[in-house]
Structure formats: C-alpha cells, structure tokens
Amino acid sequence: MPEAPEVEVVRLGLASGLTGRRFAEVAVGRDRVVRRTSRTALIAGLTGARVDEVDRHGKYLIIGLDTGRSAMIHLRMSGQVLLVDGDAGAPAHTHVDARLDDGRRMLFVDPRTFGEVVVFDPMRVADEVPELARLGPDPLRDGLDLAALRAGLRSRRRALKPLLLDQSFIAGIGNIYADEICHRARLRPTRRSDGLGLAAERRLASAIVDVLREAVAAGGSTLSDAQYVGVDGRPGEFQREHRVHARPGARCSTCGRGRIRRSTVAQRGTYHCPVCQR
Ligand SMILES: [Zn+2]
CATH class of the missing domain: 1.10.8.50 (Helicase, Ruva Protein; domain 3)
Incomplete structure (x- = not known):
C-alpha cells in the first residue's frame, strides 16, 4: 500500500502536470471509485474546473480547484494515478479517465478497487471526508x-x-x-x-x-x-x-x-x- 513517500512522488508529478490545467472531459467507469458520492457528482465536480494546486496530507492527495472545491484521491492498496498522452490506451481497471485542456489525460487505475476519488467542499471537510479532518501532522x-x-x-x-x-x-x-x-x-x-x-x-x-x-x-x-x-x-x-x-x-x-x-x-x-x- 502506498504510504506518504509514494503519494508525495505522485503529488510532485501531478503538481507539474496538472497545475493551471482544466479538466475538459471526465469519464467515470465504476461507481465503487466514488462510493461515498456518485459518478454524476464526480463528473460534475471535475469537468471545467481548473487545478490551482496539488497538496497532500498523509496518504491523501488533495487537488485544489478554482471552483472552491477539492478533489481527494486515495490510492489504498493498488491505486495508481497516471498522466498519459491524449491518444494513449487506458490500462485495464481504469476507473476515471479525465482529459485535460492540453490534450493529455489523468487516469485513475485500481485493480483491487479499494481506492477512491471524490470531490468535496473543503469548508465542510469534517462532514464530507471526516477521516481527513482527523489526520495528525504530516x-x-x-x-x-x-x-x-x-x-x-x-x-x-x-x-x-x-x-x-x-x-x-x-x-x-x-x-x-x-x-x-x-x-x-x-x-x-x-x-x-x-x-x-x-x-x-x-x-x-x-x-x-x-x-x-x-x-x-x-x-x-x-x-x-x-x-x-x-x-x-x-x-x-x-x-x-x-x-x-x-x-x-x-x-x-x-x-x-x-x-x-x-x-x-x-x-x-x-x-x-x-x-x-x-
Ligand atoms: Zn542490526
């Protein structure tokens, strides 16, 4: 299971590839990856939003969006976040396929499907992603x-x-x-x-x-x-x-x-x- 160092390496990659970009088109293949909200909510939360920053707290990636909301990604056992070219094939178990305004794509791949991607309101973090509010210092x-x-x-x-x-x-x-x-x-x-x-x-x-x-x-x-x-x-x-x-x-x-x-x-x-x- 990825721990803080692995998630930090992913964060560094996302920070350089995503910051300032917009999510142009988002496909969500599986409900399980958004189990606490819905596919519709994840697609609506990401589509059109610009990435202002990519943060991390412990094993949680937190992508700050210009809409005032944030996307949380947790890799759990087997999750991967990949940045690929626009015409690249998506690997098996790709659950989120988000095309950016520069044509590249961010993929969330998770064979064991314990991972999660959710868009939440940072002002209501204790209600929407309570485990984030309980984390100790990083x-x-x-x-x-x-x-x-x-x-x-x-x-x-x-x-x-x-x-x-x-x-x-x-x-x-x-x-x-x-x-x-x-x-x-x-x-x-x-x-x-x-x-x-x-x-x-x-x-x-x-x-x-x-x-x-x-x-x-x-x-x-x-x-x-x-x-x-x-x-x-x-x-x-x-x-x-x-x-x-x-x-x-x-x-x-x-x-x-x-x-x-x-x-x-x-x-x-x-x-x-x-x-x-x-
Ligand atoms: Zn020894």
Whole structure:
C-alpha cells in the first residue's frame, strides 16, 4: 500500500502536470471509485474546473480547484494515478479517465478497487471526508516538532509500531516505513512509547523525517506486487534501500551482526534487527 513517500512522488508529478490545467472531459467507469458520492457528482465536480494546486496530507492527495472545491484521491492498496498522452490506451481497471485542456489525460487505475476519488467542499471537510479532518501532522509537509512528538509519545503509552501506524498521531506512515523508522532509530517496534527517554525520542524524530525524505528522493518503494508507480508509470527504487522490511533472515547492514527477524505486531508483518534495536 502506498504510504506518504509514494503519494508525495505522485503529488510532485501531478503538481507539474496538472497545475493551471482544466479538466475538459471526465469519464467515470465504476461507481465503487466514488462510493461515498456518485459518478454524476464526480463528473460534475471535475469537468471545467481548473487545478490551482496539488497538496497532500498523509496518504491523501488533495487537488485544489478554482471552483472552491477539492478533489481527494486515495490510492489504498493498488491505486495508481497516471498522466498519459491524449491518444494513449487506458490500462485495464481504469476507473476515471479525465482529459485535460492540453490534450493529455489523468487516469485513475485500481485493480483491487479499494481506492477512491471524490470531490468535496473543503469548508465542510469534517462532514464530507471526516477521516481527513482527523489526520495528525504530516512530517514531510509540515516538519516534525520535537516537543509535540515527545508529548504525544509520552501521553499515548502504546507500542511504537501501532502508534506510528495511527494516522491521527502522524499522518502518512504505513507498514514499510514504520519498520524502517524503528530500525533507523534503533528501537524495537514493541517498545512502549512512554518510556523512551530524550535521546531515543530525538533519534525517532530524526528517523521519521530522514527515512521519509530519502524514500521520496528514491521515488518511493515498489514491492514485488509492483502496484505502486509514479504518474509516468515508473516504479520506485527505495525498496533496494530497505534495511529490515521484508528481509527476513538477512544480515543487518547497520550492525553487521544481527539477522533480520519477522514477527507480528498489531496484526502486521513486522521486521527488526534483534541486535541493534532495543
Ligand atoms: Zn542490526
């Protein structure tokens, strides 16, 4: 599932390809992609609207339109947003095909159909897309305030991994980056958040920002399911730099001694080095 770095790479591609363009003609092939509104509402909300900006909060893309409304895109498990030439064929499972006023097209492709595209009123976000209103800070977009992070870690009193996955705590971290962040911070995913101490809290804050930024710079992570790609259809490269995630039995590249161990934490496959993560 794409996490903040992958969605950020998509955002960068959309920002350069969509900003200032208008949606000239919009086709929606499947109701499921607009499950909380309707095909008619999505087509009406996009058609004729000019893109003023492309923002992101956590795993949500938010396209600001000159109509005062915004389009939210969530990729979920397998969604892709592609920018293609006007005469390009649409891949299987294309659910939204939006032609721009420069002749190019934005496609929303989603084989597993958990993803979503919806046009909403940002003034009524808490009613129309309530999960957006509940998101915590986004470390890539907003930076990470150490004092706020420390207060949050101390008050939540949870194991680190499920806390990092909690989108109301920090927006955008999923299963891959939670593992990589815990490893970078040399903390076990099961460590309790309220007993870390200042040095570990600082390591965690740096690890969150560093891992997410490095992942964006490498174009995000494309796992063996190959479902995440950028708007140009290219996969990411950061999976080659994963130090623990999905590498059971491999020798830890940080300490050179531990073997990466797989366990289940918060019902998710979790990877850590038993030597350098305490
Ligand atoms: Zn290690």
